[in-house]
Amino acid sequence: MSTAFAEKCRKVVCIGRNYFDHVLELNNAKPTSPFFFLKPPSSILLPGQGPILAPTGVKCHYEVELALVFDKTVRDYDYRGKDEKTALNEVIDQISGYTVAIDMTGRNVQDEIKKKGLPWTTAKGFDTFLPVSNFIPKSAIPDPSDVTLFLTVNKQTPYNQHDSTNLMMFKIPELVSAISSVMTIQPGDIILTGTPKGVGSVVPGDHIDAGLEVDGKVLEDSKISVDVAEKGGIYAFGK
Amino acid sequence: MSTAFAEKCRKVVCIGRNYFDHVLELNNAKPTSPFFFLKPPSSILLPGQGPILAPTGVKCHYEVELALVFDKTVRDYDYRGKDEKTALNEVIDQISGYTVAIDMTGRNVQDEIKKKGLPWTTAKGFDTFLPVSNFIPKSAIPDPSDVTLFLTVNKQTPYNQHDSTNLMMFKIPELVSAISSVMTIQPGDIILTGTPKGVGSVVPGDHIDAGLEVDGKVLEDSKISVDVAEKGGIYAFGK
Numbered sequence: 119m120s121t122a123f124a125e126k127c128r129k130v131v132c133i134g135r136n137y138f139d140h141v142l143e144l145n146n147a148k149p150t151s152p153f154f155f156l157k158p159p160s161s162i163l164l165p166g167q168g169p170i171l172a173p174t175g176v177k178c179h180y181e182v183e184l185a186l187v188f189d190k191t192v193r194d195y196d197y198r199g200k201d202e203k204t205a206l207n208e209v210i211d212q213i214s215g216y217t218v219a220i221d222m223t224g225r226n227v228q229d230e231i232k233k234k235g236l237p238w239t240t241a242k243g244f245d246t247f248l249p250v251s252n253f254i255p256k257s258a259i260p261d262p263s264d265v266t267l268f269l270t271v272n273k274q275t276p277y278n279q280h281d282s283t284n285l286m287m288f289k290i291p292e293l294v295s296a297i298s299s300v301m302t303i304q305p306g307d308i309i310l311t312g313t314p315k316g317v318g319s320v321v322p323g324d325h326i327d328a329g330l331e332v333d334g335k336v337l338e339d340s341k342i343s344v345d346v347a348e349k350g351g352i353y354a355f356g357k
Numbered sequence: 358m359s360t361a362f363a364e365k366c367r368k369v370v371c372i373g374r375n376y377f378d379h380v381l382e383l384n385n386a387k388p389t390s391p392f393f394f395l396k397p398p399s400s401i402l403l404p405g406q407g408p409i410l411a412p413t414g415v416k417c418h419y420e421v422e423l424a425l426v427f428d429k430t431v432r433d434y435d436y437r438g439k440d441e442k443t444a445l446n447e448v449i450d451q452i453s454g455y456t457v458a459i460d461m462t463g464r465n466v467q468d469e470i471k472k473k474g475l476p477w478t479t480a481k482g483f484d485t486f487l488p489v490s491n492f493i494p495k496s497a498i499p500d501p502s503d504v505t506l507f508l509t510v511n512k513q514t515p516y517n518q519h520d521s522t523n524l525m526m527f528k529i530p531e532l533v534s535a536i537s538s539v540m541t542i543q544p545g546d547i548i549l550t551g552t553p554k555g556v557g558s559v560v561p562g563d564h565i566d567a568g569l570e571v572d573g574k575v576l577e578d579s580k581i582s583v584d585v586a587e588k589g590g591i592y593a594f595g596k
């Protein structure tokens with residue numbers, strides 16, 4: 119079960135710009151409502167399957183995120199008019215658990231795409247661009263709205279990313295509401311909830327460690343440890 | 358088997374702007390290489406499952422397309438340096454067959470998204486926004502690069518869309534090459550190859566008929582016959 123969750127996944131929905139300091143560091147506009155994009159299941163990289171493959175000419179950015187793994191069908195979930203705790207408990211009833219995910223992003227590919235008004239798919243969808251941890255059972259995370267995500271490149275301290283999920287601008291119930299008002303969430307689907315500040319580049323030869331802390335203690339099942347290598351193949355950005 | 362193909366699908370990859378007259382009708386820039394986006398499998402609408410659901414405030418455009426259904430794993434497929442017929446036969450070896458698909462698009466949602474440089478996901482990913490026909494076995498289509506797609510709203514003639522796939526700017530092998538150089542195509546994946554000219558709006562109460570003709574004869578398994586109705590629910594564009 120520790121990685122079987124990924125095989126049942128038919129869509130991966132990712133929230134963009136959900137932490138204010140991350141919006142600032144990339145000079146993006148602050149969203150007034152949640153927006154999201156898809157990564158293909160083929161981009162999932164399970165623990166031990168590494169390395170992350172950097173395509174030729176692509177500036178590869180890491181974004182560590184808390185991800186929800188659903189086991190219920192969710193359509194038109196409405197969080198409005200409910201207190202935060204009630205709504206969060208309703209979402210927790212819809213999921214089987216969590217995983218830590220790194221939303222790898224071809225930042226220069228994305229910059230060009232955004233300028234042209236084209237889909238984000240290529241920037242976000244390369245093979246290996248979605249390293250995940252083992253499955254984290256619900257019981258291991260008493261409150262997903264207050265766990266600490268971390269990511270460090272080449273074991274550097276202080277960590278490159280290290281922030282609590284309590285900094286999300288749009289809280290988990292609002293994310294599920296926004297997504298499920300457009301597309302039905304199906305059992306096995308995975309939702310990434312956005313990345314805190316501190317994103318940056320990695321290059322072949324680098325190593326990434328990531329995971330999450332509950333009350334200051336790293337959860338063993340949340341750990342990601344993955345190398346970065348060259349992809350090769352026929353894709354080359356800007357060619 | 359006639360609709361089982363859709364249950365095995367883990368990603369739907371769609372080519373944008375692949376017919377010149379369609380690029381012109383939407384005042385878009387002509388692409389210099391193929392680009393693509395994802396629709397979630399949850400948007401698939403099987404024959405008989407209708408209607409297409411129009412979300413509140415969304416201008417719903419139809420786009421009829423030939424789709425390839427893969428049954429092999431394809432990574433870094435290289436069409437270059439091969440003659441067209443050889444390359445096409447290599448792709449035909451990778452697929453189990455075809456389906457006709459309607460890439461429903463929230464055009465006003467997409468227009469706003471493009472202006473802001475945001476992902477196309479919402480505009481393309483609503484539930485029911487991917488009506489498909491039955492599965493079409495390979496043997497029914499001797500040459501996928503020369504079949505005629507058609508779509509008509511409320512049985513109007515001449516048809517709203519009615520063009521041969523020989524008008525594709527980027528041919529099928531180049532599409533498979535472009536996609537598989539970014540993301541591995543997995544068994545069950547579906548690729549939509551772009552829409553010819555004639556796209557337009559439908560509203561609740563309308564009816565769509567679509568399909569494809571081989572040598573002037575409509576293939577029975579290619580037929581789509583679907584109503585359009587109001588979605589309801591909590592999504593409303595511009596709200």
Ligand SMILES: [Mg+2]
Pocket residue numbers: 128129130156157158159367368369395396397398
């Ligand atoms: Mg997908």
Ligand SMILES: [Mg+2]
Pocket residue numbers: 132133134181183221312313
């Ligand atoms: Mg992200």
Ligand SMILES: [Mg+2]
Pocket residue numbers: 371372373420422460551552
């Ligand atoms: Mg299309």
